[in-house]
Amino acid sequence: MSSTTSGHVAVIGAGESPYTRHPAAGTTTAGVLGDAVRRALADAGLSTADVDGFGVSSFTLGPDHAVDLAWRLGLQVDWLMQDTNGGASAGGMLQHAVRAVEAGDASVVVLVAGDLMDREVHVEMVRRYNRATAEHLAPLPMTGPNALFAMLTRRQMDRFGLTREHYGRLVVAQRAWAAANPGAVYRTPLDLEDYLAAPTVAEPLGRYDCVPPVTGADAVVVAAETRASGRCARVLAVATTYNTDDQAGDGLTTGVASCAPRAFEHAGVAPADVDVVSVYDDYPAMVVAQLADLGLPGADDLPRLLALVGERDLPVNTSGGQLSAGQPGAGGGMHGLVEVVRQLRGQADGRQVGGRIGVVTGYGMVLYRHGACGNVAVLEAA
Known part of the structure; x- marks a missing residue:
């Protein structure tokens, strides 16, 4: 476990390559990643010549690697990483990028994550996600992670007295946020009746509980705060953890539970100070778990906490989250970071909530039953 704090390193630019459910012929992973990089640099008022650090996360970039993509983008860098989590x-890349800038290993770091996700690619990735999936899960009569998270959702419902209506209010609230996000794939209004009437995917999960895969990418520019040409999002803390439950827990507590206290302590703020939150939302149950693990006010009463989210009194996943905007493969976690950065910089037109403190959580890599990676980033409007 590790953490980093800084009052001087910030996210000074952010960009998103437009999401699509059906990528046009000729679309490539390198193409959407490169598009997101160029958009983030333009937002920061910088060019590729200014970049001396580069980080990439993608499931479908192969056979190329981070160095190949850097070369294709015309980057000559002194710091390079590739994250597969x-x-x-x-969050993992942000942690390392902040350290790199603090140490002087790089001055301008671009982090990008995303994938080409057509049906064929998605099916193959689901079958061969890792060895546990290929050898133990793929042979079972179940399609991808839906069945695993259906069981986790049922366990959460029984433990905390939650109903499908509770999850539905969260999903409906995120769709309402998505209506003001031109980058969201699904923006059509959704009400609780629509949610409850949706076809069952894996009981108790319905269609709107399952994240839609999309093609797209997200990127941020990390640099010393003094490099910002306008408002930026100062990185106060990043805390990470891996393999906290050895895949032996019940899945209802994520790695965020151990990260959050450290992140808030290093940032010098409390959960009650948080103004906007982006949590990794592949399924509503994981939104609930991470909100509880963050220790936000009301987290000891989950039905009450979800009522706040449902009424949008607690701004959660204000882009619409992945459940409405879409999940661009490995870019899902970066999507939440880009949204909080936009909120803190006053760039979330139509859905701006204001405030000073934003929090982003990461949850990923289902090794067998549960996500093995978790992180929390705390950022401040500057």
Whole structure:
């Protein structure tokens, strides 16, 4: 376990390559990653010539690697990394990038994550996600992670007295946020009746409980705060953890539970100070678990906490989250970071909530039953 703090390193630019459910012919992973990089640099007022650090997370970049993509983008860098930890990759890369800037190993670091996700690619990735999946899960009569998270959701419902209506209010609230996000794939209004009437995927999960895979990518620019040409999102703390339960827990507590206290302590803020939150939302149950693990006010009463989210009194996943905006493969975690950065910089047109403190969580890499990676980043409007 490790953490980093800084009052001087910030995210000074962010960009997103447009998401799509059906990528056009000729679309490539390198293409969408490169597009997100260029958009983030333009947002920061910088060019590729300014970049001396580069980090990448992608499931479908192969056979190329981070160095290949850097070369294709015309980057000559002194710091390079490749993260394969899915929904936790954004926080992991951010942690290392902050350290690199603090140490002087790089001055401008671009982090990008995303994938080409057509049906064929998605099916193959689900079958061969890792050795445990290929050898033990794929042979079972179940499709991907839906059945695993259906069981986890049922366990959570029984433990905390939650109903499908509770999850539905969360999903409906995120769709309402998505309506003001032109980058969200699904923006059509959704009400609780629609949610409850949706076809069952794996009981108790319905269609709107399952994240839609999309093609796309997200990127951020990390540098000393003094490099910012305007408002930026100062990185106060990043805390990470891996293999906290050895895949032997019940899945209802994530690695965020051990990260959050450290992150808030290093940042010098409390959960009650948080103004906007992006949590990794592949399923509503994981939103609930991470909100509880963050220790936000009301976390000891989950039905009450979800009522706050449902009424949007607690701004959670204000982009619509992955459940409405879409999950661009390994870019899912970076999507939440980009949204909080936009909120703190006053760039979330139509859905701006204001405030000073933003929190982003990462959850990723289901090794067998549960996500093995977790992280928490605390950022401040500057």
